[in-house]
Amino acid sequence: MSFLITSSPHSNDFGSVPLMMRTVIIGLLPATIAGIVLFGWPALLVILSSVIAAVLTELAVNKIMKVEPTISDGSAALTGLLLALTLSPVMPWWQAALGAVFAIAVGKMLFGGLGYNIFNPALVGRAFLAAAFPVQMTTWAAPMFWRGVEAVSSATPLALMKFQQQTTVYSKLFFGNVSGCIGETSALLLLLPALFFMFKGLINWRIPASYLGSVAVLGGLFWLIDPTKYPDPLFHLLAGGLMLGALYMATDLVTSPLTPKGMWVFGAAAGVLVVVIRLFSGLPEGVMYSILIMNAFVPLINCYTRPRILGYPQKRFGRPVK
């Protein structure tokens, strides 16, 4: 009788990086296609330029660093796709491409490539674009505008809530018929593949659960305090990029904590940041900054939530428990 002896983490269905990346890309396709249908050719152009720029940048950096090309693992394409999904569909294509170049070159390759980056590369690219081109990053299009129904420019549900105290119907938020980033509008199309991935263990369910949970709890708390001033928790969950961020960006294997306890801390703290930024800052949306800020804390979280080695005395905050 032979035993299979390996060190943890034990291999499961998605044992290799290329397979994981490809599966996630396929999982994001429904939301991508929905974005293209909703926002038309400009959205497709943004997506294509971002993905192509991301892959070419990785190839170029590989050449400069004189290492084997790593583009075939699909991580660059995934970063480009995730970045495009967080951009406005009416963004000029070259700005999307520039964001992808920055995301890959500075956000990932300068740190040493896949597995070494501290911050989520796609969000680094988006943060760069948000600081470099604030006007284009906050110019949104109404869904189906390409059919020529009404004016191109339109406010997102979160901006409507923040600046004009208007709510949006939940079914619209759930199915995605609202203005916003290419990939963030439909909660349903993001949730379904993510549920499958969680079931297969590809993304850890603890981070989305704690992230969405803390947003709902804290958002609900403020809603109970003053329902006329603050939006209700369901609106918090469905509007903006929270679903995309919680399901596909906060769960990035490289930039999220390793330990189960750490994942709860990470998600909960990011959720608190989202609610605080949405309700009390000058920005309508805070998912990007919440994840980036928490990315910076990941090494610290890992350090403090290390599981106890079997047989060692129980410790709390580095001191033995009496």
Add this chain to the structure above:
Amino acid sequence: MAASKVKRGYLTEYLKGLWDENPVFRQLLGMCPTLAVTTSTINGLSMGLATTFVLVCSSTIVSLIRKLIPDQVRIASFIVVIATFVTMADLFLKGIFPDISKALGPFVPLIVVNCIILGRAEVFASKNDPAKSFVDALGMGSGFVVALTVLGTIREIFGTGSLFGLVNFEPWVIMILPGGAFITLGLLIGLLNYLKEKTGQQQAAPACLPVDSQAEVN
């Protein structure tokens, strides 16, 4: 002291400030003005020139009076000398170039705490003769001017979206924000390190070596 035993000509003393021991790109000193005021070429250049003036004058004076200063109060004495010249530079800018003075804001008076100046006074001028100290300060100042002007030019081109008025494009707002300063400086240092590696100049500058290995440089 070992550092003064290193026999080097005036040209080497000057050139080391430009490249081998460039205060910004190699020693990472004076980061505060480097990051804060380099939003445009003219700001970077004038900040660099003001600092160079203070650096050259104070280094020379410190070197002249280096034997009169008791060791225990040398830092305070250096600061008095530096502050004198900073006040002169500040008043000069306010009187002749009020616009630049306004753009640089509090960073002109803050030259007094610029660690390049105190650093050169402490490690070089207080141990070398005035002529050498003058050349050393001039080299360090030139390196500072070059670094600030390059940073300011890059940030101005991208931040205002125009290449000397010839090519116009969408400005990258981030480049005139603090974040752009960090990104530009980081990429420039990376580029210079890459070039240095390529040209094979791995040897560290003598002043940066530990004391016992400086003997071998001789």
